[in-house]
Every structure is written in structure tokens, then in C-alpha cells.
Amino acid sequence: xxxxxxxVLPIGIIAGIAATLLVLGASAQSSFASLLYAASALPILIxxxxxxxxxxxxxxxxAAVLGSALVSPLFAxxxxxxxxxxxxxxxxxxxxxxxASELGGPDHLMAWYPISDILLHLCGLVTIAVIAxxxxxxxxxxxxxxxxxxxxEVFKAQEPAFTPDPSGMAQTKAxxxxxxxxxxxxxxxxLLFAAFYLAVRVVSRSGRALRPRExxxxxxxMNRHAIFIFLAGIVMTFLGGVPAxxxxxxxxxxxxxxxxxxxxxxxxxxQGKDWRVPVLILCYLSSMLLLPAIGILLLGLSDTRRTIxxxxxxxxxxxNENKN
Numbered sequence: 001x002x003x004x005x006x007x008v009l010p011i012g013i014i015a016g017i018a019a020t021l022l023v024l025g026a027s028a029q030s031s032f033a034s035l036l037y038a039a040s041a042l043p044i045l046i047x048x049x050x051x052x053x054x055x056x057x058x059x060x061x062x063a064a065v066l067g068s069a070l071v072s073p074l075f076a077x078x079x080x081x082x083x084x085x086x087x088x089x090x091x092x093x094x095x096x097x098x099x100a101s102e103l104g105g106p107d108h109l110m111a112w113y114p115i116s117d118i119l120l121h122l123c124g125l126v127t128i129a130v131i132a133x134x135x136x137x138x139x140x141x142x143x144x145x146x147x148x149x150x151x152x153e154v155f156k157a158q159e160p161a162f163t164p165d166p167s168g169m170a171q172t173k174a175x176x177x178x179x180x181x182x183x184x185x186x187x188x189x190x191l192l193f194a195a196f197y198l199a200v201r202v203v204s205r206s207g208r209a210l211r212p213r214e215x216x217x218x219x220x221x222m223n224r225h226a227i228f229i230f231l232a233g234i235v236m237t238f239l240g241g242v243p244a245x246x247x248x249x250x251x252x253x254x255x256x257x258x259x260x261x262x263x264x265x266x267x268x269x270x271q272g273k274d275w276r277v278p279v280l281i282l283c284y285l286s287s288m289l290l291l292p293a294i295g296i297l298l299l300g301l302s303d304t305r306r307t308i309x310x311x312x313x314x315x316x317x318x319x320n321e322n323k324n
Contacts, residue, residue, distance in 0.1 A: 011051050012058025015043035019059060020066040023079050027071075038191035040079070041087035045199035048091025050208035056088040081132070083192070086125045090196050093118050095210045100310055112211055112309040115219040119260070120226050122196075123189055123253045130185045130249045139245070144177040178237060178248040185252030186259075193260060212311045217271065220264035222257050224304040230254040255297060259287075262300030 019040040026036035044063075048056030063084055067076030093113050100109035137143070152164055197216065204213040229250060236247025266283055270276040286292035 008051050008054045009058055011047050012055040013062050015047035015055065015059035016062025016064075016066065018043035019063045019084060020070070020079070023063075023067070023083070024070070034187070034191065037083060038188070038195055041083045041192055041195040042199055044084050044087040045091050045196055046202055048088055049094055049199055049210065050203040050206065052095065052210065053088075053092050056091050060084045060088050082129045086122065086129070086192060087195070089125065090118060090122060090192075091199075093121060094196075094200070097211075099313065103308070105310065108313050109310045110313050112311070114223075114306040114308050115214060115216075116221045116223045116261075116304070116306045118196075119193065119220070119257050120223045122193060123226065123229075123257045126185055126189045126192065127249055127253045130181055130188065130253070131246060134181060134245065134249075139181070140242075141173065141177050144180065145173050148173050148176055178244060181245055182248040182252035182255075185249045186256035189253050189256040190260060212309055214307075214309050217264050217267035219307045219309070220261055221303060221305050221307065222254075222261045222300060223306060226254055226257060227301060227304060230258065230301075258300035259293065259297045260300070261303065262296035262298070263287075265299050265303045266296070 019042075022036050022040035022043075026033040026040070040063075044056050044059045047059045060080055064076045064080050067079050096113040097110045099107070100111040101107045103111050105111060133139075148169070152169075200209070200211075200213060203209045233247045233250025233254060236243045237251060238244070239247070263283070266280065270279060273279075283292070283296065287296055
């Protein structure tokens with residue numbers, strides 16, 4: 001036990017220091033702020049996936065202490081709430097396992113927490129984080145109206161003859177107030193899952209992985225219950241006011257989950273096909289447009305399932321293992 005703690009503490013501390021430096025880099029470099037901020041989850045994910053919950057917790061606490069000392073307690077709280085705690089929770093879920101016999105499977109196998117449920121938790125966590133951020137900054141029509149008017153002033157300075165149509169301005173303001181939380185939530189889900197995926201690959205290569213590495217094209221799907229949450233978000237966007245903004249966040253976060261599941265389904269269905277590479281390239285490029293992206297999202301909606309990874313029980317007999 002002493003050797004285990006002696007290993008976990010340094011790993012957690014190093015992970016916390018690395019995460020803090022990445023967040024500070026995001027604050028100093030606005031051009032890559034989103035990428036650096038999302039990358040701060042990577043050290044915590046690697047520590048949690050490779051060394052267990054203790055390492056992840058130590059990393060989060062280390063980052064919180066450093067953030068408070070170097071910047072402010074509010075900075076540390078925001079860093080932990082929006083990135084590091086979700087990263088620690090994802091690593092915890094990924095390490096959950098139980099005997100397959102409890103699920104009706106063979107006695108000699110272990111069943112791991114499904115990727116679909118991990119993605120569901122991620123969408124829920126980001127939804128809560130984005131809503132909390134909106135409350136903290138007072139997000140609403142007043143704030144977005146000021147942003148739109150500032151953009152109009154910039155256009156007028158460049159082109160004095162520019163005169164916006166009042167009805168068009170009203171439509172733009174109504175669209176922006178919903179589009180910003182939708183896009184922010186969706187992008188954040190994809191960035192954090194990309195960090196999770198990269199951490200899984202790094203830890204698997206190192207031989208420290210507690211969880212077996214899975215084939216993402218076949219495993220990455222959304223839980224079928226997420227469909228009802230996504231549909232509720234769509235309905236809420238038509239209610240106006242605060243419910244509409246919350247619905248936009250839900251559409252963005254859970255829509256991003258279904259979009260990733262749709263791409264994973266495309267990868268899975270195209271395996272071994274001669275047309276695989278050009279079709280995938282075309283799909284990725286065309287997904288920058290609305291209609292093709294909706295088509296891929298619908299593919300994700302139509303292919304919901306829970307794929308449970310199974311491994312021999314002896315390979316999962318690890319002292320760091322968590323039971324689901």
C-alpha cells in the first residue's frame with residue numbers, strides 16, 4: 001500500500017501541475033484558448049485511467065491549489081468545474097467493471113462500463129457546466145444584443161453606407177441568443193471526448209491501462225435514453241426565454257454526442273470497403289454544412305446501443321480496479 005501511494009501521489013501532482021500550466025497557457029494565448037483549455041483535461045484523464053481515482057483526485061486538488069495561489073480562487077473553481085472534475089469523473093467511469101455473470105454473461109469474464117454511458121455522462125456534465133457559466137455571466141438577450149450591435153458598428157466603420165434592415169437585425173439577435181450556447185456546448189463535448197480518446201490511446205500504449213482499449217467505430221454510440229433528452233431540448237427551444245436557452249444547450253451537447261456516434265457508425269459500416277477513404281473524407285468536409293451534418297446526426301440517432309467490453313477476469317484483477 002505504501003508503494004502504491006508513493007507512486008500515485010507524484011503522478012497526481014504532476015498531472016495537476018500540467019493541467020494548470022495548460023489552462024494558464026489558454027489564458028495567455030487567445031488564438032488556441034479552446035484547444036489548450038480542453039487539453040488541460042488530458043493529464044487528469046491519463047492519471048485517472050492509468051493510476052486510478054486517487055491519482056485523478058490528487059491531480060484535481062493540486063491544480064485547484066495552484067490556480068488559487070497563482071491567479072484566484074474563482075479561477076481555480078472555474079478550471080475544476082468546467083474541465084478537471086469532468087475529466088476525473090470520466091476516468092472513474094471508464095475504470096468501472098463488474099463480473100459479466102452479474103449481467104448474464106460468462107463467469108470468467110469482466111464487463112466494463114459502456115462507452116455509450118460514458119458519453120451520456122459527458123453530455124450531461126457539459127450541459128450543467130454551460131448552464132452554470134450562462135448564469136454566472138448573466139447570459140441572455142441583453143448580452144447578445146450588445147454583441148450584435150458592436151459587430152454592426154465595426155461593419156459601419158468599414159463600410160459607412162451599410163444600413164442593416166431592422167427586421168433582419170431582430171431575427172439575427174433572436175438566432176444568436178440560441179446559437180451561441182448550442183455551438184459552445186457541442187464543441188466542448190467534442191473537445192473533451194477527443195481528450196478522453198487520446199488519453200485512452202496514450203495509457204494503452206504505456207501498458208498502464210486499467211480498461212482494455214476498445215474499437216471506437218463499433219463501441220461509440222449514444223445511449224437510447226439520450227434520444228428523449230435531445231427531443232426535450234428541441235421542444236424547449238420553441239418555448240422562448242430561459243427554457244429556450246437551456247434547450248439550445250441540450251441540443252448542442254447531446255447533438256454533438258449523436259454527431260460523433262454518427263461518424264463512428266460511418267467508420268464501422270465502411271470497414272473493408274474500397275470506397276472507405278474518399279467517402280469518409282467527403283463526409284467530414286461536407287459536415288461543415290448544416291444539411292450533411294444533420295444527416296450524420298440522424299445516423300447517430302438511428303443507431304443507439306450499449307456495447308459492453310468483456311475481458312478475462314484475471315486481466316482485470318487489478319488493485320486499482322473499481323466495481324460498477
